[in-house]
Amino acid sequence: MFVNKLAPIARRYATDSNVSRMSFEKTLTNEEITKQLTGMFNILSHMKSNKKYKTQDLISDVGFYCYKSKSSIEGAGFGVFSRCDTFIPKGSVVSIYSGTVYANYEPTFLPSIGNKFILQRKDGFLIDGNDRYMSKIIYKSCKTRERYYDTRESKHVELCDDSWLQFRHQTSHQDFCNNSVLNPYAIGHYINSSHENHKNQTQEANVMYFEYEFDRDEWPDDLLQFIPNVHYSTQTMYLRANKCGLIKSIVLVALRDILNGEELFACYKNLVYT
Incomplete structure (x- = not known):
């Protein structure tokens, strides 16, 4: 019997063992998350249509933004830091976990090789947030599949965002300000x-x-163009009759007030190898 030992997938469960998280989670609702994300995306839509609008202006409209830079932990590579006037309030949606969404029965072996960005939801769906190699090719291919042409407006309509793939090239706050990431x-x-x-x-x-x-x-x-997730297969989206589909995702929410310049850290309850 052949046993694969070449590329064990580090499937990081999207759960947290912190007790404060468990009590705080009860106060969160999908409606509240949707309200926050809708507000963010409306501002991003305004930023896209207004060329004079700069990324730094998000502080006055949203209240904060996050950027990639060298981690404060030695040897950890890059991390994500907050940027705001005072602090990011507890309960705020601070970011979205980008990537291709796979059902647990869909092929992930090849894109999983050497990939530390695969995050698993409780329902078994996987999100591949790797912005390089095969993962990048698969995401861009799926994004192209999802777009459609609006004959009335005579333009293509995007149903997801792939500009997050540019985060790979950002190494400082200055790089972030000079880059044109859609979301x-x-x-x-x-x-x-x-x-x-x-x-x-x-x-x-x-x-x-x-x-x-x-x-x-x-x-x-x-x-919809600001959603940084796309399903590997359209069959996993159309689980309800006469519906356009659900896009599985994961958002990151502040557990406490986060001060300006703080690095963001999440916690995984389990690390499972298959």
Whole structure:
């Protein structure tokens, strides 16, 4: 019997063992998350149509944004940091975990090789947030499949965003300000784990994972372009009759007030290898 030992998939469960998270999670609702995301996306839509609008202006409209830079933990590579006037309030959606969404029976072996960005939801769906190699090719291919041509407006309509793939080239706040990422909040895949062992340096989690689904029937068509997730197969979206489909996703929510310049850390309850 052949046993694959070449590329064990580190499937990071989107759950948190912190007790405060469990009590805080009860106060969160899909309606509240949708309200926050809709507000963000409306501002991003305005930013896209107004060329004079700069990324830094998000602080005055949204209240904050996040950027990728060298992690404060030695040996951890890059991390995600907050940018705001004072603090990001507890309960705020700070980012979205970008990537291709797979059902647990769909092929993930090849894109999983050497891939540390695969996050697993409780329902078994996987989100591949890797912005390189085969993962990048698969995401861009699926995105092209999802677009359609609006004959009345004579233009293509995008149903998801792939500009988050540019985060790979950002290494500082200055790079972030000079880059034109459509949705700067789609950076959750770069948030480090608070329990990763980097020379015994650990940080308490200040954000948590929240499983969320973008309902295409409920979201305005002009805001779908900011969703940084796409399903590998359309069959996993059309689970309800006469519906346009649910886009499985994960958002990261502040567990407490986060000060300006703080690095964001999440916590994984289990690390499962298959």
